[in-house]
Amino acid sequence: xxxxxxxxxxxxxxxxxxxxxxxxxxxxxxxxxxxxxxxxxxxxxxxxxxxxxxxxxxxxxxxxxxxxxxxxxxxxxxxxxxxxxxxxxxxxxxxxxxxxxxxxxxxxxxxxxxxxxxxxxxxxxxxxxxxxxxxxxxxxxxxxxxxxxxxxxxxxxxxxxxxxxxxxxxxxxxxxxxxxxxxxxxxxxxxxxxxxxxxxxxxxxxxxxxxxxxxxxxxxxxxxxxxxxxxxxxxxxxxxxxxxxxxxxxxxxxxxxxxxxxxxxxxxxxxxxxxxxxxxxxxxxxxxxxxxxxxxxxxxxxxxxxxxxxxxxxxxxxxxx
Amino acid sequence: xxxxxxxxxxxxxxxxxxxxxxxxxxxxxxxxxxxxxxxxxxxxxxxxxxxxxxxxxxxxxxxxxxxxxxxxxxxxxxxxxxxxxxxxxxxxxxxxxxxxxxxxxxxxxxxxxxxxxxxxxxxxxxxxxxxxxxxxxxxxxxxxxxxxxxxxxxxxxxxxxxxxxxxxxxxxxxxxxxxxxxxxxxxxxxxxxxxxxxxxxxxxxxxxxxxxxxxxxxxxxxxxxxxxxxxxxxxxxxxxxxxxxxxxxxxxxxxxxxxxxxxxxxxxxxxxxxxxxxxxxxxxxxxxxxxxxxxxxxxxxxxxxxxxxxx
Numbered sequence: 001x002x003x004x005x006x007x008x009x010x011x012x013x014x015x016x017x018x019x020x021x022x023x024x025x026x027x028x029x030x031x032x033x034x035x036x037x038x039x040x041x042x043x044x045x046x047x048x049x050x051x052x053x054x055x056x057x058x059x060x061x062x063x064x065x066x067x068x069x070x071x072x073x074x075x076x077x078x079x080x081x082x083x084x085x086x087x088x089x090x091x092x093x094x095x096x097x098x099x100x101x102x103x104x105x106x107x108x109x110x111x112x113x114x115x116x117x118x119x120x121x122x123x124x125x126x127x128x129x130x131x132x133x134x135x136x137x138x139x140x141x142x143x144x145x146x147x148x149x150x151x152x153x154x155x156x157x158x159x160x161x162x163x164x165x166x167x168x169x170x171x172x173x174x175x176x177x178x179x180x181x182x183x184x185x186x187x188x189x190x191x192x193x194x195x196x197x198x199x200x201x202x203x204x205x206x207x208x209x210x211x212x213x214x215x216x217x218x219x220x221x222x223x224x225x226x227x228x229x230x231x232x233x234x235x236x237x238x239x240x241x242x243x244x245x246x247x248x249x250x251x252x253x254x255x256x257x258x259x260x261x262x263x264x265x266x267x268x269x270x271x272x273x274x275x276x277x278x279x280x281x282x283x284x285x286x287x288x289x290x291x292x293x294x295x296x297x298x299x300x301x302x303x304x305x306x307x308x309x310x311x312x313x314x315x316x317x318x319x320x321x
Numbered sequence: 322x323x324x325x326x327x328x329x330x331x332x333x334x335x336x337x338x339x340x341x342x343x344x345x346x347x348x349x350x351x352x353x354x355x356x357x358x359x360x361x362x363x364x365x366x367x368x369x370x371x372x373x374x375x376x377x378x379x380x381x382x383x384x385x386x387x388x389x390x391x392x393x394x395x396x397x398x399x400x401x402x403x404x405x406x407x408x409x410x411x412x413x414x415x416x417x418x419x420x421x422x423x424x425x426x427x428x429x430x431x432x433x434x435x436x437x438x439x440x441x442x443x444x445x446x447x448x449x450x451x452x453x454x455x456x457x458x459x460x461x462x463x464x465x466x467x468x469x470x471x472x473x474x475x476x477x478x479x480x481x482x483x484x485x486x487x488x489x490x491x492x493x494x495x496x497x498x499x500x501x502x503x504x505x506x507x508x509x510x511x512x513x514x515x516x517x518x519x520x521x522x523x524x525x526x527x528x529x530x531x532x533x534x535x536x537x538x539x540x541x542x543x544x545x546x547x548x549x550x551x552x553x554x555x556x557x558x559x560x561x562x563x564x565x566x567x568x569x570x571x572x573x574x575x576x577x578x579x580x581x582x583x584x585x586x587x588x589x590x591x592x593x594x595x596x597x598x599x600x601x602x603x604x605x606x607x608x609x610x611x612x613x614x615x616x617x618x619x620x621x622x623x624x625x626x627x628x629x630x631x632x
Binding site for chain 2: 065093094095096097098100101104105120121122125182187188189190191204207208209210211212213214215219222226227
């Protein structure tokens with residue numbers, strides 16, 4: 001009896017494992033195909049009837065936690081809109097890497113990311129970025145922030161590089177009081193850190209012994225607020241008077257400076273689709289960049305509408321007017 | 322007259338038993354199949370998780386060409402650098418030191434609380450104290466993390482040199498998280514002690530304290546240690562609360578009050594930001610594999626202690 005039980009368990013285990021193995025690839029595809037089909041089929045019907053009103057299906061958007069609040073809020077507004085009552089939008093966090101992985105594998109319809117897919121898919125994976133279509137929905141700007149005890153209110157690029165690579169460890173070396181600098185950095189894979197390194201420092205920062213690394217902006221802000229001599233960086237939406245905002249090369253991190261291109265520490269928020277989006281996903285993405293959202297929710301949550309930007313930037317960081 | 326009647330009954334009885342037995346046979350089989358299914362689901366889940374973590378974690382060594390000894394003994398972790406470096410020793414060190422220190426803080430607290438609740442005031446202990454301590458187990462780890470960030474870190478910053486973050490802050494937060502595990506297991510072990518042992522000790526003229534530290538504690542020691550090891554394994558696997566207070570710099574710290582990181586904290590920080598299949602992501606799965614292996618070690622230690630306890 002024991003032997004028989006053992007054999008049964010072993011058998012089911014192998015079958016289960018085999019199923020698991022093949023599911024990894026297949027699962028996502030089926031959901032995606034399913035969604036696409038519903039979308040297309042209903043859309044065809046809708047066209048015959050002469051309107052978009054009949055669009056129905058479901059959209060899964062996953063990825064960046066920095067973009068999540070915006071997508072979340074817009075998705076609720078979108079679903080309440082009677083025009084799109086047949087569409088359900090699900091928003092998940094998980095981080096930019098997760099979002100890009102899932103959209104590339106077909107497990108999500110939209111992959112939210114803080115940085116260009118070309119920057120995430122490198123080396124052997126570089127081809128994967130080419131399959132994805134970029135939809136830029138907002139601009140997020142960042143500012144260096146310091147604890148209120150710090151008297152410095154302007155830092156040059158060179159000074160920031162010195163601080164974040166550990167060459168300068170005391171505020172008096174950059175014109176402040178005699179106080180030790182504590183760096184509140186982001187983890188090395190973070191999109192926020194990549195943006196800050198690329199556009200503020202122009203070089204990679206170091207994980208210095210004694211520095212603090214946190215991923216969540218709320219935690220970063222709390223550490224900068226509480227730790228004497230702390231420096232970190234935050235998206236503009238997180239700034240208030242509990243921390244002190246520092247000018248970059250004498251330029252204040254304000255919307256007019258960012259829009260004009262004089263303040264360089266900003267990045268697009270991306271919503272990637274694999275290939276061109278289907279009708280349902282496209283309806284949502286179009287809604288995302290409509291004036292109704294761009295001038296309301298985007299501004300309200302501290303982002304900058306993408307249409308306002310007077311400069312454009314590509315994945316390699318080249319800026320065009 | 323009586324004989325035939327009995328005979329009658331005994332002849333009838335097996336018949337009714339047979340008719341009654343059928344549903345019981347069914348019950349037996351339904352029960353057996355159902356429980357077997359449950360165990361199969363469990364075993365398949367565990368096997369699938371182990372398989373998944375192992376297949377991802379081993380890819381670091383197979384496809385990315387990182388050496389196992391390099392991962393286990395390397396001091397520098399810089400996966401996004403121009404020459405990626407995968408030295409996980411700072412994390413392994415961080416995980417071991419925080420969970421060990423947490424156990425060192427929580428074990429005496431938990432065991433002494435259990436002694437109080439079972440030996441000194443059993444009535445109050447069972448009815449009030451034990452539920453209160455078990456309540457701790459239900460508090461989400463993010464709450465512990467936030468309390469650590471708002472109370473423990475500022476306190477350590479004001480008392481000790483440094484920024485308050487580090488292994489000390491992590492261990493203190495963890496010790497509170499594992500306290501219910503240790504206390505509950507210790508309480509169970511102490512209350513399961515045969516009454517006769519204690520009564521014998523009292524009868525020989527031993528005082529209550531003599532009974533507790535000469536008899537009760539030594540007899541239940543393996544069970545108490547089981548609780549401590551289980552608590553340690555929980556501390557080893559805890560991620561969020563530690564991540565919020567430890568600082569997460571990928572270095573071996575020079576003091577208890579300097580930024581450090583653990584296996585779990587680096588996994589939670591980086592996992593979501595890296596794309597599946599990249600070398601950085603695979604390296605994180607390798608760390609998860611180390612964690613899994615450590616959990617198995619903890620389980621074996623617990624089994625070993627339990628076997629000693631039963632002897």
